[in-house]
Amino acid sequence: MAMLTVNHPESPEEFEEYYDLRWRVLREPWGQPRGSEKDEFDPVADHVSVRDQEGKLIGIGRLHLNNDREAQIRYMATEEDVRGFGTGRVIIARLEAIAKERGVHRITLNARENIVGFYEHLGYRVTGEGPTMFHEIRHSKMKKEL
Numbered sequence: 394m395a396m397l398t399v400n401h402p403e404s405p406e407e408f409e410e411y412y413d414l415r416w417r418v419l420r421e422p423w424g425q426p427r428g429s430e431k432d433e434f435d436p437v438a439d440h441v442s443v444r445d446q447e448g449k450l451i452g453i454g455r456l457h458l459n460n461d462r463e464a465q466i467r468y469m470a471t472e473e474d475v476r477g478f479g480t481g482r483v484i485i486a487r488l489e490a491i492a493k494e495r496g497v498h499r500i501t502l503n504a505r506e507n508i509v510g511f512y513e514h515l516g517y518r519v520t521g522e523g524p525t526m527f528h529e530i531r532h533s534k535m536k537k538e539l
């Protein structure tokens with residue numbers, strides 16, 4: 394895919410767009426209200442956003458530290474019409490770079506069952522069973538040593 398810009402939401406408007414994409418992809422399809430897409434780590438986490446050549450926000454992801462040796466990726470989402478063209482890979486690469494900048498060399502995450510293959514592609518491996526969300530979305534725990 395041509396000309397992706399990777400950056401971080403900063404202004405209130407950019408954060409509004411960012412959380413809107415997170416909600417639309419990861420919460421709305423399961424009938425969850427706006428606000429349910431946020432958690433207590435958001436004020437201190439690293440947020441990554443990717444825009445296309447027209448400046449449209451097409452992908453997002455977040456990294457937070459679980460402790461001084463381990464970071465966790467959450468809330469990966471790309472717009473449905475761009476999937477499979479490399480946006481997710483770009484987001485993960487940036488989140489991994491941020492983890493290293495912060496001195497952390499292990500990343501964990503809970504992958505939705507149908508997305509495990511995406512993370513395997515990028516070097517993550519399944520370490521066990523994760524939580525079930527909204528009574529239906531099963532997760533696998535995954536890990537990568539950077």
Ligand SMILES: CC(C)(COP(=O)(O)OP(=O)(O)OC[C@H]1O[C@@H](n2cnc3c(N)ncnc32)[C@H](O)[C@@H]1OP(=O)(O)O)[C@@H](O)C(=O)NCCC(=O)NCCS
Nearest residue numbers: 469470471476477478479480481482504505507508510511
């Ligand atoms: C997961 C998600 C962010 C991936 O984004 P994407 O932009 O499609 O990812 P990419 O195009 O960079 O994919 C990278 C590679 O993984 C592969 N891949 C992508 N999704 C995959 C999947 N579900 N299963 C197996 N492989 C997958 C791609 O084919 C690509 O392979 P290639 O580099 O050999 O061509 C996107 O599918 C999404 O938003 N899904 C819905 C929300 C969601 O479930 N988020 C994750 C919650 S854990």
